[in-house]
Each structure stands twice: as C-alpha cells, then as structure tokens.
Amino acid sequence: MDRGGQVTDPIDGVADRLLDLIGAEDPLEASLSGIPGHDHELRDLSQEADAQLRDRAVRVAAEAELAPAGVTRSVILQLAASLVDKLNAGLTDHVIANFFTAPAIRLATYIPRVVPTSEQAERDYVRRLSEIPRYLVQAADRNRAAIADQRFPVARMAHAAIEHIDRYLNQSPDTFAQPSLTDGLRVERDRVLRDAVRPAFAQYREILRDEVAPHARPDDKPGLCWLPDGDAAYDAMVRVHTTTARTPEQLHRTGLELIEALAEEYASIGSRVFGVGTAAEVQERLRTDHSLRWGNADEIITHARATISRAEGVAPQWFARLPEKRCLVEKVPDAEAPGAAGAYYTSPALDGSREGTYWANTYKATERDRYSAESIAFHEAVPGHHFQIAFAQQLTDLHLLRRLASITAYAEGWALYAERLADEMGLFSDDLARLGMLAEDSMRAARLVVDTGLHAMGWTREQTVEYLRANTVMTEVDIQSETDRYIEDPGQALAYMVGRLEFQRVRGHAEQELGDRFDIKEFHDLVLSGGALPMPVLDEVVTDWITRVATNSPA
Numbered sequence: 001m002d003r004g005g006q007v008t009d010p011i012d013g014v015a016d017r018l019l020d021l022i023g024a025e026d027p028l029e030a031s032l033s034g035i036p037g038h039d040h041e042l043r044d045l046s047q048e049a050d051a052q053l054r055d056r057a058v059r060v061a062a063e064a065e066l067a068p069a070g071v072t073r074s075v076i077l078q079l080a081a082s083l084v085d086k087l088n089a090g091l092t093d094h095v096i097a098n099f100f101t102a103p104a105i106r107l108a109t110y111i112p113r114v115v116p117t118s119e120q121a122e123r124d125y126v127r128r129l130s131e132i133p134r135y136l137v138q139a140a141d142r143n144r145a146a147i148a149d150q151r152f153p154v155a156r157m158a159h160a161a162i163e164h165i166d167r168y169l170n171q172s173p174d175t176f177a178q179p180s181l182t183d184g185l186r187v188e189r190d191r192v193l194r195d196a197v198r199p200a201f202a203q204y205r206e207i208l209r210d211e212v213a214p215h216a217r218p219d220d221k222p223g224l225c226w227l228p229d230g231d232a233a234y235d236a237m238v239r240v241h242t243t244t245a246r247t248p249e250q251l252h253r254t255g256l257e258l259i260e261a262l263a264e265e266y267a268s269i270g271s272r273v274f275g276v277g278t279a280a281e282v283q284e285r286l287r288t289d290h291s292l293r294w295g296n297a298d299e300i301i302t303h304a305r306a307t308i309s310r311a312e313g314v315a316p317q318w319f320a321r322l323p324e325k326r327c328l329v330e331k332v333p334d335a336e337a338p339g340a341a342g343a344y345y346t347s348p349a350l351d352g353s354r355e356g357t358y359w360a361n362t363y364k365a366t367e368r369d370r371y372s373a374e375s376i377a378f379h380e381a382v383p384g385h386h387f388q389i390a391f392a393q394q395l396t397d398l399h400l401l402r403r404l405a406s407i408t409a410y411a412e413g414w415a416l417y418a419e420r421l422a423d424e425m426g427l428f429s430d431d432l433a434r435l436g437m438l439a440e441d442s443m444r445a446a447r448l449v450v451d452t453g454l455h456a457m458g459w460t461r462e463q464t465v466e467y468l469r470a471n472t473v474m475t476e477v478d479i480q481s482e483t484d485r486y487i488e489d490p491g492q493a494l495a496y497m498v499g500r501l502e503f504q505r506v507r508g509h510a511e512q513e514l515g516d517r518f519d520i521k522e523f524h525d526l527v528l529s530g531g532a533l534p535m536p537v538l539d540e541v542v543t544d545w546i547t548r549v550a551t552n553s554p555a
Contacts, residue, residue, distance in 0.1 A: 034350030237491030255448025413499015
C-alpha cells in the first residue's frame with residue numbers, strides 16, 4: 001500500500017482484510033499494537049462470532065493462495081492458519097485467570113494502557129467501557145457451555161480470578177479510569193464504571209464462585225490433554241506459537257537435551273564466581289543464597305534503567321539501524337503484580353501516544369533474584385523486544401500487517417537470541433550476571449519439557465513445579481506463577497527456545513556460507529527489516545540473502 005492509501009499490489013488488499021480480521025478477533029491487542037478501527041470494541045465472545053471469524057480467515061487464505069509467491073503472501077497464509085487454529089482450540093472457554101489470555105482478567109491489563117489522545121479516542125474509550133457488561137456475560141456463557149461439555153477450567157485458576165476481581169472491586173481509584181478526559185466524558189466514564197462495569201464484574205465473580213469453581217479440575221489434571229479433544233487443541237497451539245510442524249514429543253526431547261548441555265557452562269562460569277565445580281552446586285547456590293536477591297523494590301527499577309541505557313550505548317556497533325525512541329522502564333501495577341511475570345514489555349503506540357515500556361515486577365522484591373535481571377532486560381528491552389517491535393513499526397515501506405504481525409516464535413525467539421547476543425556485545429557486567437543468562441536459558445529449555453509435559457503427557461501441577469525446582473534456578477514465587485502461566489497459555493512458552501534455535505541456525509548458516517563477507521550489522525538489519533516472520537519464511541529470506549551476497553547480486 002502506498003503512502004496515499006491506494007492499493008498498489010493485489011496482495012495488499014488481502015493483507016488489509018486480514019489486518020481487520022485480526023483486529024476484530026482481538027480488539028484489545030489491536031488497540032495496543034495500532035491496528036485501526038477497533039478502539040471502541042471488545043470482542044464478541046459468542047460461538048457464532050467465532051464461526052464467522054473462522055470463515056473469514058479461510059476466505060482470506062484462499063485469496064492469498066491465488067497470489068504470486070512472496071513474503072507478504074507467506075505471512076498472510078501463516079497468520080490466517082494460526083487464527084483458525086486458535087479459534088479451534090477454544091481456550092476462551094476455560095482460561096480464567098491469565099493476565100494476557102483470560103477474557104475477563106485481561107481487560108485490566110489492556111484497557112488502562114490505551115491512552116486516549118483525541119476527542120474521538122476518548123469517546124471510543126468510554127464506549128469500550130460500556131461494552132464490558134455484555135462481554136462479561138458472554139464470558140460467563142462460554143464458561144457454562146464448556147462445563148456442560150466437560151471442558152472444565154482449573155480450580156486454582158478460578159480462585160485466582162476471583163481474587164483478582166476482588167482486588168479490582170476494592171481498589172480506588174478505579175483501574176479502568178483514564179484521568180485525561182474532558183469534563184463531560186469524565187462524568188460519563190464515572191457513571192459507566194459505577195453503574196455498569198463494577199456491577200458486571202461483581203456478577204461475574206459470583207458466577208465464578210458458584211458455578212465455575214465447583215466444577216473445576218484439580219491440580220493433578222491441569223493440562224489440555226485432560227479435556228475432550230485436548231490433544232488436538234494443544235497441537236493447534238503448538239503450531240500457532242512455533243510456526244513449525246515439530247511435535248510435542250520432539251520438543252520435549254529437545255528441552256531435555258538442552259538442559260543437559262547447559263551443565264558444562266554452569267560449571268565453567270560457576271567455578272569462577274563461587275569456587276564450586278559442578279552445575280548442581282552452582283544452581284543450588286543461586287537458588288539458596290539470599291544475598292543474591294534484591295534488597296528492595298527501588299533497586300529493581302534503578303538497575304533496569306542502568307542496564308538498558310548501557311545496551312543502548314553499545315547497540316550501534318551491532319545494528320545498522322535503531323529504533324527512533326528509547327525504551328521506558330516502569331514497575332508493574334500493584335493490582336496486576338501478584339500474578340504477573342517477573343518482567344515484560346509493551347510496545348509503543350503507532351501514533352506516538354504510548355512509549356515502548358519495560359515493566360519490572362517489584363512484588364515481593366526481596367524474594368526475587370538479581371543475577372538474572374540483566375539478561376531479562378536484554379530480552380525484554382534492548383536489544384530484544386524493544387528493538388524488534390519498535391523498529392518494525394518504523395518500516396513504513398511495508399504493509400501495516402507486516403509491521404504489526406504477531407508471530408510468537410519470531411518475537412520471543414529474537415528476544416532470547418538477544419540474551420546471548422548481549423554476551424557477544426560485552427554487555428553483562430560480570431560473571432554473576434552471565435550466570436543469570438544461563439539461568440534464563442535453563443528456564444526456556446525447561447519450558448519445552450514442562451509445557452509439553454503438562455499438555456501432552458498428563459503431568460500434574462506438582463510434577464511441573466518439581467521439575468522446575470530441580471532444573472532451573474527460579475525462585476519459588478516465580479516457579480509458582482510461571483507454572484500457572486503455562487497451564488493457561490498452552491504452547492506459548494515453547495516459542496522462545498524454538499525461535500532462538502532457529503535464529504542461531506540461520507545465522508550460523510550465513511556465517512559458514514559467507515565467511516569474511518558475513519556482516520553482523522547487515523544480518524541483523526535483514527532479519528529485523530521484514531517485520532515478524534514465520535520460521536520457515538525467515539529461513540527463506542536468509543537463504544536468499546546469502547545467495548545475493550555470495551554472487552554480489554542486488555536485492
């Protein structure tokens with residue numbers, strides 16, 4: 001699509017239709033990422049709406065199949081297939097408490113972060129608030145229908161959702177109250193929150209307590225494999241998040257092999273830091289030495305800002321082009337913090353109204369380790385998610401779909417690749433921080449084991465917790481929250497290591513084929529300048545680049 005908005009390539013029209021479909025399937029994510037036209041909406045959660053979305057995705061894919069081969073066509077086909085897989089998996093029915101995937105709970109994660117920047121945006125925001133009662137009624141209907149079909153949620157997660165709603169109902173000021181509104185809309189906002197939104201949440205809470213929780217699954221049956229058609233649902237989510245055809249069994253074995261291979265690195269670095277000689281001894285020290293944890297919440301934020309600033313200073317030596325804006329650092333909001341990850345990133349708004357932000361969780365600060373903080377900041381911010389996502393938004397020569405496409409294996413694979421890249425860049429402050437890099441690797445390798453264990457092999461929650469205790473150095477608070485995350489976001493945790501291994505593989509192939517002609521800046525520019533790509537398409541793009549460089553051919 002050219003800058004005047006006129007379609008110049010037939011595939012652009014197909015991309016337009018898919019972009020609108022993605023926005024309709026998840027208006028909250030659309031608002032955060034910058035997909036236009038959905039800021040006033042919440043998703044229609046009815047089964048009928050799911051069927052319509054599925055039909056639209058099939059039609060878009062059929063259109064794309066008729067187009068000439070190209071990267072945009074390949075991206076469209078993968079995203080359309082992923083949307084169908086996601087709808088078929090039916091997670092909306094029984095995911096209850098996850099901050100990013102549970103229909104009701106994610107409202108508090110997304111809505112406050114979309115800041116109105118115009119009078120129309122303010123009206124859209126209030127209109128979206130007014131949709132919450134309808135949305136929560138539909139969420140309850142999906143929960144009830146799932147229970148009737150023996151597709152039960154997990155009891156622990158139902159109780160966590162009730163606790164989250166209780167925190168919201170007891171909170172003042174209201175989580176959803178955007179402060180920067182004109183007087184008239186502020187009055188309307190307050191009325192909607194008081195008379196519609198809060199009563200709707202209170203009613204949904206009662207439904208969770210009285211109708212959902214009594215029928216929920218115990219901790220010894222938390223995976224999708226315990227549900228009717230659960231194996232097919234998990235296979236679908238594996239495809240969505242990895243963009244590969246690898247099976248749960250293959251991924252499980254890969255995780256076990258990686259855990260074993262990391263032992264040598266632990267022993268080597270750990271002997272320098274602690275004077276102990278085995279990986280088990282190093283990991284035990286990292287788990288139990290309370291001097292390696294934070295003293296208070298302020299330390300977490302101060303350290304994160306210094307780490308990201310250091311990475312920004314070195315980045316021009318490794319990247320030909322950089323994001324135009326720096327990454328902000330904020331603490332995870334108090335209401336969200338108890339169930340949130342240790343840190344995460346939210347993308348900037350296309351219109352500039354919201355900066356790319358690294359959110360650090362300061363909840364129970366003294367129980368959180370500090371040795372992994374640098375690696376996490378490199379993953380979530382620079383040169384990880386912020387570089388990839390903020391840079392993609394600047395690629396105005398690409399169709400908006402390509403700039404905003406959400407492909408988990410690419411995004412999380414790049415971010416995990418960035419952790420190891422940071423070591424090449426000399427960014428880690430010392431060997432202790434480098435052990436933090438290994439700790440993060442252990443967690444991502446273990447995710448291959450436990451995610452497949454939970455959802456394909458019938459692992460219990462305690463079995464998962466015990467594996468993480470034995471094979472990672474996560475603190476207990478993180479083990480508990482991560483386990484619940486894997487339960488309610490099946491397949492997502494696989495994307496990190498699957499994507500990282502693919503980035504390393506294609507880079508290694510390029511280095512081997514090109515020798516002295518390999519340029520790391522050019523490689524990074526190549527893999528970031530096409531927007532998010534499915535792993536097979538990334539391979540094609542790098543292979544084509546190798547051929548062009550080797551033969552001195554133009555792009």
